[in-house]
Amino acid sequence: MSYRALGVYREPEFSPGKVEDDAAILNSVLAELAREGIETQVMDAKSFGAGELPARQDIVLAMCQGEQPLKRLAEIEQGGAVAINSALAIRNCYRDLLTAGLARAGVPTPVGALVATAEPLDSRKLAGVDLAAGVFVKRGDLHALGADDVQYASDRAQVESILADFARRGIRNAFVQQEAHGRVVKFYGVSAGMYFAALPEDEAIPEAAIRAMQEAASVASQALGLEAWGGDAILSGDRFAIIDFNDWPSYSRVRGPAARAIARRAMNLLARPR
Structure with missing residues (x-):
């Protein structure tokens, strides 16, 4: 056939x-x-x-x-x-569903919460998030489409200002995510163990960290239903946190x-x- x-x-x-x-x-x-x-x-x-x-x-x-x-x-x-990827898997990478999907997968991610941009900031939804320690405020639907779709804030007032800006732009929800400190690592994969690559911005990554990252990313991709995928992680020593996950990236470097x-x-x- x-x-x-x-x-x-x-x-x-x-x-x-x-x-x-x-x-x-x-x-x-x-x-x-x-x-x-x-x-x-x-x-x-x-x-x-x-x-x-x-x-x-x-x-x-x-x-x-x-x-x-x-x-x-x-x-x-x-x-x-x-x-x-399937329609469901692609939709699962919209940020409003992605957070819950990564949580279900049990992979290491910085604590965060989805909030409504046009409503007063509800501290109960941000339980566990320390605004004074620095957070990233990300549009709550799609991945970043422009430079202003992910913004850093160091206190509550800045978070509220960014949320108001999102609301004016018609973005109804935002994800407030605790800042993670360390080295940025981009990773790319294909499910069923077909392919994985971790590409740091600077020096090489220890093999043990690559294996752990590959295992976590594979678990996440399965939970989200993805076949072709990629994302970003923050590596600190031998520990890492996945900060973003995408359906079918450009794979331009690989x-x-x-x-x-x-x-x-x-x-x-x-x-x-x-």
């Missing part, structure tokens, strides 16, 4: 400064699948969400994040198609091996009985 794979590019508005890199990883995966004899096609998220689709899709490689494309993706999945791993995962999923 010959398979058909459909790739869906991420919306430009959800890909600030990374439109080309996001497209490049998807194109690379499709090229790997084409070498395996799979018929491939690619389209933009707007057309996909509008229902302008080929007759059949066996697997959808979806980088889209908007409401209508995700609705269309869920419908196609219900029809029997495999998805990397594009070649990541594309091959995603393609292998796609082939494995296609081979499963459905």
Whole structure:
């Protein structure tokens, strides 16, 4: 049986400064699948969400994040198609659901709370968060789409000012997360142990820390339902905390091996009985 794979590019508005890199990883995966004899096609998220689709899709490689494309993706999945990533997994990476998902996974993350931007700051919701020790205030729906979507605050007054700014911009919820101190490490993975890379901003990471980070990230990706994923962690000594988790990043620093791993995962999923 010959398979058909459909790739869906991420919306430009959800890909600030990374439109080309996001497209490049998807194109690379499709090229790997084409070498395996799979018929491939690619389209933009707007057309996909509008229902302008080929007759059949066996697997959808979806980088889209908007409401209508995700609705269309869920419908196609219900029809029997495999998805990397699924509509539910992508939605789980919206920050309002991500926090609970990481908590369920039991992975190390800084304490934080989701708050309404247009309401008075409720100290009960911030139990365990020390505003005076420094926090990051992040938009509570999507990942950061601009520089002002994640802001640092060192006291309650600054938090309230940032929340008011979010409210004026139409952002209804925000995530207030305790600052973690240490080295920033970006990590990238493909589920089922297909691939993992941890890339620090400075010197190398101890192997034990990489293994622990890989285990935690794999548990988190499973809890969120992700196949292609990445994120950020803060490493201090041999301890780390995951501060962000994303569906299908650009993998720009590891594009070649990541594309091959995603393609292998796609082939494995296609081979499963459905």
